[in-house]
Amino acid sequence: NxxxxxxxxxxxxxxxxxxxxxxxxxxxxxxxxxxxxxxxxxxxxxxxxxxxxxxEYENYLKEQIEIDEIIMKNSETDYSTAFSFVSENFPKTKIIEDFKDQDKKGSYDPLSQDITVNQKSSHTLFHELGHLISISILKIAGHIKKDYSKSEVLAELTAYLLLKSFDENIDYNFAYSNVWANRITGMFELDEFINSFKSISKYLENFF
Structure with missing residues (x-):
């Protein structure tokens, strides 16, 4: 009331x-x-x-922004650290920072293998790197548009593994992952998801 x-x-x-x-x-x-x-x-x-x-609506919005910033800080590694990691280990991949379009998070172009980030977020950068790894390097995700759901799951799985590799105590935000969690059995064949998880994990071991 x-x-x-x-x-x-x-x-x-x-x-x-x-x-x-x-x-x-x-x-x-x-x-x-x-x-x-x-x-x-x-x-x-x-x-x-x-x-x-x-x-009180304006004050409410300010409080929500502050809360989101705290959650973001606790659920991600430093953006500059993530940027350096991608730049040094994937030198052929161009990282395009376009912070004008804040309605988007990021994207990956499998033809040019360029990564675009629209938010200064290590989670987003690692997610797009996940597309590069699963689609272009390991070739386990299928087509980024035709197999969109599968591609998103594997990209987010990669982001999770990378964030945990930088800080095992990080409070990973499962909000986006939960969107796809109940579809995994429908998107992957028997043992396919497990094998994909193992492939990504083994590949990332090369960097840590």
Whole structure:
């Protein structure tokens, strides 16, 4: 309840219609003299407003940015460290930093083998490197567009292994991985995922 929290709802805000439970309590006298309480429940239509309709929305956004930055810091290695790792170990691969388009994270071009990062994120850089390794080097991911789901799983698996290699205590963010987790059995043949995991792990051992 925004009113109880002394937060003002902005004028002109559109409310969401919800069913609000209404409770009434009555007491019945029992033969033994005790009173038994019963609850009668019904619903009525009420109005609710989400935080974007309140005066606190800007502060909420600032807090979320701060929280995201903390999560990012704990779930990634330093970007410059990741950049140096890719540059030194994959000199033929061009890393294009295009931070103007923040709506995207990154991409990999299998023809030129160039990596583009749109966010200054080691996780994103390692993910795109995962495409390079699984598609162009180990050739276990298939076509980046035709086999998109499989390609994404293996790229993210590579990112996970790399981040853990730099810091085994890193609080890896599984949010993106979970999108694909329930599809693994449908995307990979029997033992294919395990073999792919072993291939990527063995390949990365060359660098650590």
């Amino acid at each position: 925004w009113k109880k929290q002394e937060i003002q709802v902005l004028k002109g805000s559109k409310a969401y219609k919800v069913l609000v439970p209404i409770f009434k309590r009555i007491k019945e006298e029992q033969p033994e003299g005790d009173q038994k309480e019963k609850t009668l429940q019904f619903f009525k239509v009420g109005n609710v407003f989400d935080i974007s309709c309140t005066s």
